[in-house]
Amino acid sequence: MSDFEFDFTEFKEFADHFDDMLNDKNFLLDVANELGNGMLGALKNNTPIGQYDGTVFFVRGGKLLKFKPKDAAKKSGGHLARSWFLSPALQMGDEILVEATNNVEYGPYVNNGHRTADHTGWVEGQFFVEASMDEVEANLDPILMNRFLNYLRRFGVS
Template identity: 35%
Template sequence: MARWGKVDFRQLQNLQKRLERFEKAEMDQFNEKMVKELAARMLARVIRRTPVGQYPSNTGKVGGTLRREWTVGNVTKIGDVYEIEVFNPVYYAAYVEFGHRTANHQGWVPGRFMMTISEQELEREAPKIIEKALMKYLGEVFKGD
């Protein structure tokens, strides 16, 4: 019969503890952090795309209200799904996004689709962003104490 020698299982036990800790509380924290990061990226993109109104200098009006009012809501978890809302409470935001008729109903002002385009771009890039953050986070979890 062959001898195997001595085996120290402490490292495996430590790894098991770290995995259990990650699986329970830390996974929720990671998911919430990623949702907030993606929302921040979305907010930055949509703000950059939002047009600023141009008014004659003698009117006293200043543009930029629509751009300044973009905001992010709170993270909510419904089942296994995390949600966060990026929105603009200005009443005419939807008209700028999707387009509208002119005041005299003779023409159409095309939409700018600042939210739609930003969302589509982020949706394409999100898997890479999440994977990179997850690999970094798992590297910290598996790093020895």
């Protein structure tokens, strides 16, 4: 028999830290919030900005209304893009939810498409929400890998 001694102290310390890391909900929430911020930026960048000649159209009570506003703010676009906001990441059971919302009534019509006001044609959707999610998914692996490696460094893993 040979005399062999091995000090498990450092290994045990690493294992304890690793176990703590795997159970650290703050890490997961931080990553989810970072992804949410990326999603919010993509949504704001991809949301189309309306170009107006000063004439405003809308339908009220089944009637097509058209007018030229006096207020310059109503002539400029960007309201839909400015109206995105992000809720903080929330853990629900085994899942983490990050929600970007937009309360502008016409947003779904711009994204998905809609009939024209006179019901004779179709305005194609811009699908900016889908494009934004594709951007987030494309950046998902690098973001997760970078955050995970930084997180491991906190526990002495290099």
